[in-house]
Amino acid sequence: MSEYDIVIVGAGIVGSLLAARLAPHARLLLLDRDVSGLPGSTGHAPGFVGQVNAIPALSEVAQRSVRLYNSIPGGFATAGGMEVALGVHDEPDLDADIAAVDALKARAALAAAAGLPHRLLSGAEARALAPTFVDQRALAAVHFPSDGLANAKAIARHGQEAARAAGATLLDADVSAVVKTASGFRVDSSQGAFAAAHVVVATGVWGGQLLPSLKATAVSVAHPYGYAGKRAARPTLQPFVRFPAQHAYARDHGTRDGIGSYDHESVHYALGRVGALDNAYGDWESRIAPALNRAITLLPPKTAESFRNYRTPQRDGVHEVSAGSVPYAFNGLFTVTPDALPLVGALDVGDGAGLWCAVGVWVTSAGGVVGVLADQILEALGKKEADGVDADLRRAFDPRRFDGRDEGELETAALGKYNDIYNKAEQEAKPGHKRQKSNL
Template structure:
């Protein structure tokens, strides 16, 4: 019997929508999500930092490809640059090998002094020893990018369906009111991937991010990372944002995700001190914009249900009113810090644990795989495919290893300056 579709993509965030746009000209594509246009997953609240250099060469390659794609979308990518700030001479000197690595991979990078670091980002850098500057990095507007990809997909004949997918069985996706068959099914559901696939190597975590009250716009600023403090900040146009990894990882289990209708959770006590320390990194005039910051009701950060829904509602309300607020955004980590992209079994693919930084590059890779399977393409990127193989960890229990990468996101990049090769 002929399947209903050539390809069914489950999950309509930036990953699923990008993939739909790439495949719709070549096949009958269905994009299905609880709310295709609503973006209630991580895409809807992603801070949008796009730092292209990573100690792991596959991630650098995916980021470079993503930037190339985002630049083609009006309002999708702002090349404001990126700064990694040092507070001691020793820390600044330790960034030089990273600058060398960046240049070896075709990225511009330079060490700048304290005065230039302040001049580049006066709202975020006051007193420092200097910084590592990446002029070609920038910020991505994940909502704009996703909407553009969805519009492309539907103009090329893709069908959108708002529905709750309960399971993937054989060559069918099971909905609450029936099933839909497809030659190929791709799971791009982010923090909900565990509901549909057994991939123990991808782990959902909670993460605090805060927005200031609305302020007057100012000249573009690079996004800023403070690697030694595990803090980052950016100018969002009319508000400032700051996030922190400086806290114990908070694991959100697959069972807990069953109770989440959005990729947000309740605010946890552990985030209070982390955000306080993060704001202390900023100049006083910038930190003042966060005074009076609100959060949703406190609770277990992994808790779903009514508290998670309330957290999402509070975030939306504060955004609309222009008041300062902080929220718990959920995303995924893996044991080696790289996403799971590729074939899970015959006719079923996954693209999970993918950040906005790497989304377009990852979907280009998986689109080529699928088109090859459909007899419409040829073998490409064999080494990248191997590096991102979703089955590379087997069935090992690796939750603890994955959680350790949460705090080590930047320290790992600085320590492993030789990378892993492509």
């Protein structure tokens, strides 16, 4: 049985970046059912990266991620991001308009507190900055110029190459179990068994399969994302746009535009269902279609028209349709957690020490989160002195933080987070938050 210091299971953006960080220091094996194919969420993540977050730990790791992604060729486009308040009610609703603009001001205040560049814009200024996505219904916006678009696949592949160059072994293998042994762990896979002192499970929506203790905290959900018909590339890249009150977001993908929506009841993919899938696509669901259709109506008519009659292939047909030029939409799966924070760290400090997880991590967080975890593992290997620098982040991401809590309540809380993806609840709970009078 081959022996390693560390086996990482899962070569999405998280496992691949972690492998790159740890490979120079340890004998490392990175396993995935399809290392280069990226069959997980990373393979179809549209890559919106916003660094402003009502949860400071998430803002911190997003900023670290942007620094890392900017250092990776083709990893990040600093297109900027914009949150836009729209006046889109059937009847005039001044209160709703004021609330939407005030929410933007609260976001600007968060950016200021985090030291992130930002600017409040009038509706006309927002339209001028992103005419493809914003029309005269915009009331106001806040622009974050250092936000942008991550190429999750390029980042993951860069991590894989860096790990390989540092001596790591990368192998296509399906892992069936991680078993505690007297000297560490045995990882059983379709390519045989491997012994390791440390095992990291970074298996995305399949997290609860190898680690049943994450069943109620790493919860897989369906998410609709659509691509417009193909077109020529535009000369300049416009900022990505979020419409927070409508739970929708849109971007330029180069030769197509893309749009997603959270404006529907969360659709849970239980472990048994996810376990049967070999990639992170679900079949198209009629339950998620109305949300995407509503989101498209928020776009200027010409852009909305480019999504018209979008096709909705079943999961096995998405790649074929995406290779063509017609508009299409798909159901992508990702993980939500009860408090919107990732599950990253040691799973057991006792006899089981050496088993780690990194699950529920967004592309936005991955670069920063991986650094926090890598330091913990290097300390455990005796390759780094403990310095306490990221103690708060380690505590915030600790996968054992929900131990002892009711599983049903945890799952419900995680599903609720799907409809509060921008963590408005945390923003509104902040002591300084109050409705201000708008002067925009």
